[in-house]
Amino acid sequence: MIADVARISRLRGNRSLNLLPSKALGASVVLIILVPLFGVFAGGFLSPHNLVNIALQSSILLLIALPMTLVILTEGLDLSSGALLSLCGVVLALLLVAGYSIPAATLAAMAVGLLFGILNGFCVANLGMPPFVVTLGTLGMAQGLALALADGNAVSGLGPEIEAFSAFRFFGLPVLVLIAIAAYGIFHLVLYRTTFGRYVIAVGGNAEALRLSGVSVRLVHGAVYAISGATAGFAALCMIARTNAGHPTIALGMEFDAIAAVVLGGTSFERGNGWLFGTVLGVLAIGVLRNGLNLIGVDTSLQLVAIGALVIAVLLVERLASERSA
Amino acid sequence: MLEESGSEGPVGIGSGVAGPDIGVLSAARADTPRPMMVLNGVSKSFGQMQALSQVDLEIYAGEVHVLLGENGAGKSTLIKTLAGIYAPDAGEILLDGNRLALGGPSDARRAGISVIHQELALVPHLTVEENIVLGREPRFLIPGSIDRRVQRETARRALELVGFDGDPRGKVANLTTARQQLVEIAKALAHRSRILVMDEPTASISERDATNLHAIIGDLKRRGVAIVFISHRMREVFELADRVTVLRDGRKILTTLPDATTPELLIKAMVGRSVGSFYQRLERFVAGEVILETRALCSAAGLVDMNIVVRSGEIVGLAGLVGSGRTEFARAVFGLDRRTGGDVLLHQLPLPSDPVRAVRSGIAFVPESRKEHGLALTKSVCDNLTLPALWKIFPHGFRSRRRAAGVARGLIERLRIATRSTRQPVRTLSGGNQQKVVIGKWLPIEGNRRLIIIDEPTRGIDVGAKAEILKLIEGLAAEGCGILMISSELPEVVGFCDRVYVLQSGTVRGELSGAHLTEEAIMKLAVHHDS
Numbered sequence: 056m057i058a059d060v061a062r063i064s065r066l067r068g069n070r071s072l073n074l075l076p077s078k079a080l081g082a083s084v085v086l087i088i089l090v091p092l093f094g095v096f097a098g099g100f101l102s103p104h105n106l107v108n109i110a111l112q113s114s115i116l117l118l119i120a121l122p123m124t125l126v127i128l129t130e131g132l133d134l135s136s137g138a139l140l141s142l143c144g145v146v147l148a149l150l151l152v153a154g155y156s157i158p159a160a161t162l163a164a165m166a167v168g169l170l171f172g173i174l175n176g177f178c179v180a181n182l183g184m185p186p187f188v189v190t191l192g193t194l195g196m197a198q199g200l201a202l203a204l205a206d207g208n209a210v211s212g213l214g215p216e217i218e219a220f221s222a223f224r225f226f227g228l229p230v231l232v233l234i235a236i237a238a239y240g241i242f243h244l245v246l247y248r249t250t251f252g253r254y255v256i257a258v259g260g261n262a263e264a265l266r267l268s269g270v271s272v273r274l275v276h277g278a279v280y281a282i283s284g285a286t287a288g289f290a291a292l293c294m295i296a297r298t299n300a301g302h303p304t305i306a307l308g309m310e311f312d313a314i315a316a317v318v319l320g321g322t323s324f325e326r327g328n329g330w331l332f333g334t335v336l337g338v339l340a341i342g343v344l345r346n347g348l349n350l351i352g353v354d355t356s357l358q359l360v361a362i363g364a365l366v367i368a369v370l371l372v373e374r375l376a377s378e379r380s381a
Numbered sequence: 382m383l384e385e386s387g388s389e390g391p392v393g394i395g396s397g398v399a400g401p402d403i404g405v406l407s408a409a410r411a412d413t414p415r416p417m418m419v420l421n422g423v424s425k426s427f428g429q430m431q432a433l434s435q436v437d438l439e440i441y442a443g444e445v446h447v448l449l450g451e452n453g454a455g456k457s458t459l460i461k462t463l464a465g466i467y468a469p470d471a472g473e474i475l476l477d478g479n480r481l482a483l484g485g486p487s488d489a490r491r492a493g494i495s496v497i498h499q500e501l502a503l504v505p506h507l508t509v510e511e512n513i514v515l516g517r518e519p520r521f522l523i524p525g526s527i528d529r530r531v532q533r534e535t536a537r538r539a540l541e542l543v544g545f546d547g548d549p550r551g552k553v554a555n556l557t558t559a560r561q562q563l564v565e566i567a568k569a570l571a572h573r574s575r576i577l578v579m580d581e582p583t584a585s586i587s588e589r590d591a592t593n594l595h596a597i598i599g600d601l602k603r604r605g606v607a608i609v610f611i612s613h614r615m616r617e618v619f620e621l622a623d624r625v626t627v628l629r630d631g632r633k634i635l636t637t638l639p640d641a642t643t644p645e646l647l648i649k650a651m652v653g654r655s656v657g658s659f660y661q662r663l664e665r666f667v668a669g670e671v672i673l674e675t676r677a678l679c680s681a682a683g684l685v686d687m688n689i690v691v692r693s694g695e696i697v698g699l700a701g702l703v704g705s706g707r708t709e710f711a712r713a714v715f716g717l718d719r720r721t722g723g724d725v726l727l728h729q730l731p732l733p734s735d736p737v738r739a740v741r742s743g744i745a746f747v748p749e750s751r752k753e754h755g756l757a758l759t760k761s762v763c764d765n766l767t768l769p770a771l772w773k774i775f776p777h778g779f780r781s782r783r784r785a786a787g788v789a790r791g792l793i794e795r796l797r798i799a800t801r802s803t804r805q806p807v808r809t810l811s812g813g814n815q816q817k818v819v820i821g822k823w824l825p826i827e828g829n830r831r832l833i834i835i836d837e838p839t840r841g842i843d844v845g846a847k848a849e850i851l852k853l854i855e856g857l858a859a860e861g862c863g864i865l866m867i868s869s870e871l872p873e874v875v876g877f878c879d880r881v882y883v884l885q886s887g888t889v890r891g892e893l894s895g896a897h898l899t900e901e902a903i904m905k906l907a908v909h910h911d912s
Contacts, residue, residue: 249525253515257515260504264502264512268516269486270515327506
């Protein structure tokens with residue numbers, strides 16, 4: 056049956072939408088095993104309310120994981136996106152409290168994210184610094200700024216507009232889910248239908264080939280981090296809508312979940328080998344895992360252990376599989 | 382096409398001139414067809430090394446021009462100059478009679494010059510079509526978008542020219558090397574290249590794929606594409622070439638027609654240099670018992686049935702072209718590459734594939750690239766000299782600085798390493814002294830009849846230091862060590878080694894010693910004659 060799917064998608068010639076689960080082995084296995092398991096053992100897991108909850112939770116993570124996929128395709132890493140999300144959330148909340156409109160405050164938050172992203176991109180692409188260290192540095196900066204700006208507390212009292220925004224539904228779909236779907240569409244188009252997307256894959260795959268083709272590798276490489284920063288700024292709007300406040304540590308460690316989702320989704324850290332839709336599956340897998348473990352009473356710290364172990368297990372299986380085929 | 386056009390075709394100044402006495406002559410052509418590209422006195426040096434000096438070359442439309450030369454003869458530098466990667470220090474490049482200023486690879490591309498390097502420049506996880514249009518994607522309405530129909534059509538036409546039979550919408554990563562090569566050629570053609578430079582394209586593909594490639598090259602020739610081709614397979618050279626140019630030590634030695642020469646003459650032109658100032662052995666030692674013996678050794682890195690014997694007091698050379706498996710053999714013996722078959726016997730006992738065991742059994746491995754694999758550059762002379770022997774000098778695991786410095790001082794004196802103190806960072810030493818450190822660090826692991834593997838010991842160091850290094854190696858042989866020396870310097874191999882194995886394609890092609898050990902004999906075995 057899988058072979059049929061493969062054949063059909065080949066006939067259609069649509070490779071980027073190839074839904075073969077083998078590409079995102081980790082995420083597929085987690086979803087296929089965990090959904091029925093939690094359905095039986097975790098009370099209320101399959102209730103409409105809970106499923107909406109998972110979708111809302113996942114939509115924010117997806118906004119961080121999509122640009123993370125691009126970064127990882129360039130054989131890089133962005134550790135700062137969680138902290139940036141917190142910082143942008145605080146900025147956004149402060150501006151809303153000060154009476155600015157939602158669009159203006161969101162643009163300002165995105166500008167803050169973009170600035171940090173450009174800093175990351177410049178250091179990695181132009182100065183050749185290791186992404187791990189650079190984004191660890193900006194993680195510290197963004198987290199510290201978030202705490203300082205919010206004075207250590209949540210910024211609340213954001214006014215009625217944001218509540219109206221978060222309550223908005225279209226055909227029964229909450230606005231955050233709509234945003235997440237739209238974001239996936241945009242990233243899909245950018246990655247698979249534009250020259251920029253191709254160059255992103257080429258930066259990780261064979262930067263020399265790209266350079267020899269007369270493309271500015273630095274610009275593409277740096278832009279990926281800038282996009283990651285700006286998207287974190289936009290994700291702050293969703294975060295604020297969901298929590299109705301700007302918490303300076305709300306997204307602490309979200310980069311961990313995002314990286315785990317990308318890996319579970321079948322994107323590898325080598326040679327620009329990735330699959331954007333796999334990231335969606337990865338995000339859902341993480342969402343299901345966390346939500347289900349919550350319901351059966353496993354606390355947050357042990358959830359981290361589970362996700363971490365899962366990521367390593369997936370990498371291990373991939374390594375063994377690639378050794379066998381080599 | 383050109384051959385048929387009689388007097389207008391590529392004609393030598395007369396077959397008489399291109400006879401057995403091949404000095405510095407070049408096959409001139411009748412004046413009518415103007416060369417597509419002309420190199421006039423192109424020179425390029427890197428620091429002290431003159432990589433190219435005064436090279437003249439003419440390339441005509443519709444010809445296959447083969448470049449020959451041993452390792453380091455300047456072929457790669459010449460190619461990179463054509464590709465715009467290196468700017469020549471002197472001389473000029475003319476294309477259609479106009480001076481060409483190549484500021485970078487994209488300038489060369491624009492001028493219609495495409496280079497297919499041995500490491501293919503393709504993006505593995507893009508499709509064949511996407512790779513072909515990379516950097517020149519056809520635009521669809523707005524900038525940054527891609528017209529996939531035009532892309533498909535462009536790719537299809539280019540792929541047709543090279544007879545590519547794979548899936549144009551499959552990822553390049555899933556293709557064989559031969560097919561990837563075709564994709565690269567198609568990419569060059571899609572960019573309207575008029576000059577196609579190929580660096581040993583048949584070195585890593587099968588015989589059948591090579592035949593296919595030859596057919597495609599013939600086809601491109603008929604379309605008027607000029608092809609510059611590097612190869613070490615003699616049969617291929619004579620099958621394909623319209624003209625052959627031999628480079629040696631960065632100079633053009635000759636350009637000739639294949640009909641006017643023989644493989645023997647070409648090999649002579651490749652190696653024939655004056656042997657004079659080279660280090661002469663002080664004495665030859667009587668070879669003692671067998672230290673290393675490999676039986677049908679195969680490795681994951683491509684060795685096939687390697688049978689090699691090294692005896693005590695013997696200096697054994699491993700010769701061969703780059704990629705023939707010399708370093709891979711050393712790595713397989715030392716346990717760095719996975720062995721896939723055969724046995725390695727050290728002093729008649731099986732040696733497991735494990736670098737730790739190799740070191741403890743007294744094997745020393747001096748790698749080819751001292752800066753990358755041989756030295757901790759920022760660390761001191763003392764730290765480097767004691768590193769492989771720390772377990773021997775400090776068997777209990779506690780390091781005494783004074784004891785280490787004592788060992789280092791002894792070695793500095795013995796090897797006459799020019800350093801201010803034991804604490805000087807090795808990065809600040811000269812190349813020759815660095816090389817002494819890389820060899821010297823193995824000496825504290827004492828022992829009789831050790832196996833010492835040295836990869837390119839005299840590369841990049843000056844003549845005086847060369848002699849000292851070779852003398853040091855000879856001294857180790859005198860003590861009863863067995864020396865396995867990998868070297869690309871043919872005069873050095875011939876003058877210095879007792880016995881030489883010549884490798885080609887990962888296996889031993891021949892063993893030479895005594896009067897049979899000559900540069901010509903080595904080259905004859907090292908290049909592909911048959912298949």
